[in-house]
Amino acid sequence: MSGKSANSFLGLCVGDDWPVFYLKTTFMISIQHLSKTFYAGRREIRAAADVSFDVAPGEVYGLLGPNGAGKTTMMRMILGLLKPDEGYAEIAGHRSDHQPDEVKRQVGFVSAAAGVYQWLTGREMLGFFGEIYGLSEDEVKTRIEELSSILDLAGFIDQGCATLSTGQKQRLSLARALIHDPPVMILDEPTLGLDVIGSQVIFNYIDILRERDKSIILCTHRLEQAQRVCNRFGLMHRGRKVLSGSLEDLQKQTGKSDLVEMFIDLIEDDNVAPIQQV
Numbered sequence: 001m002s003g004k005s006a007n008s009f010l011g012l013c014v015g016d017d018w019p020v021f022y023l024k025t026t027f028m029i030s031i032q033h034l035s036k037t038f039y040a041g042r043r044e045i046r047a048a049a050d051v052s053f054d055v056a057p058g059e060v061y062g063l064l065g066p067n068g069a070g071k072t073t074m075m076r077m078i079l080g081l082l083k084p085d086e087g088y089a090e091i092a093g094h095r096s097d098h099q100p101d102e103v104k105r106q107v108g109f110v111s112a113a114a115g116v117y118q119w120l121t122g123r124e125m126l127g128f129f130g131e132i133y134g135l136s137e138d139e140v141k142t143r144i145e146e147l148s149s150i151l152d153l154a155g156f157i158d159q160g161c162a163t164l165s166t167g168q169k170q171r172l173s174l175a176r177a178l179i180h181d182p183p184v185m186i187l188d189e190p191t192l193g194l195d196v197i198g199s200q201v202i203f204n205y206i207d208i209l210r211e212r213d214k215s216i217i218l219c220t221h222r223l224e225q226a227q228r229v230c231n232r233f234g235l236m237h238r239g240r241k242v243l244s245g246s247l248e249d250l251q252k253q254t255g256k257s258d259l260v261e262m263f264i265d266l267i268e269d270d271n272v273a274p275i276q277q278v
Helices: 071-078 100-105 122-132 137-151 166-178 196-211 223-229 247-254 259-267
Strands: 009-012 021-024 029-040 043-055 060-064 086-091 107-111 184-188 215-220 232-237 240-246
Touching (some): 029 071, 043 071, 060 071, 071 086, 071 215, 100 107, 107 166, 215 223, 232 259
Parallel strands (some): 107 184, 184 215
Antiparallel strands (some): 009 021, 029 043, 029 086, 232 240
């Protein structure tokens, strides 16, 4: 599947709630042979080894693996925050190694570590980020009203962020990532530290993004959650993408029914070779 971002894409969706096929003409995300090695004294740490994948509009791609698998390094290279040793990431036609600032304009980023500005109201914070992204005053007002409706912010958007509950801060952070209406969304461990209700807010948010034809990378070690929302998966272990495809593809390749079983089998063998992606 990976290799040519301009190629058309015929995607096989997962589960009874999805259309069987959908046709996309352009990949919004194209990751080509990204590699990165770190050194600790004489020790060589291969954080990413020749990783490639593509993501089409309206698709959720799960970049999965345990802590230390290389997911965060991949995210940093995709966003242009870390220079790869080899390869490149292309976001909406812009390469992260050549146009890192333009890549950032095309991406909305959600992380469990992302906070809010305690001394601003929710509305002021969203307005601040809208201005950073170059939106006009009228565009900022329109986007805030749209996001307030979508994410149910009306009851607290004019409160100081310091007074908000954890769930309210979470929804405000989700709105912040969408303020500039980016075509690409990257979600890095978005449910970390959240309870069942907070996690469901994230799942609903992903549904909204998919309906709006965003290309989405979900980066997580919570395989059972990823199985609920992703169309395709790339399972990483020790910097390598060792398994790739739709859930049906992976079931056929491994003989296992779910991602947890598949991954347990894979990590038991540290010498596992990458499986050809579908």
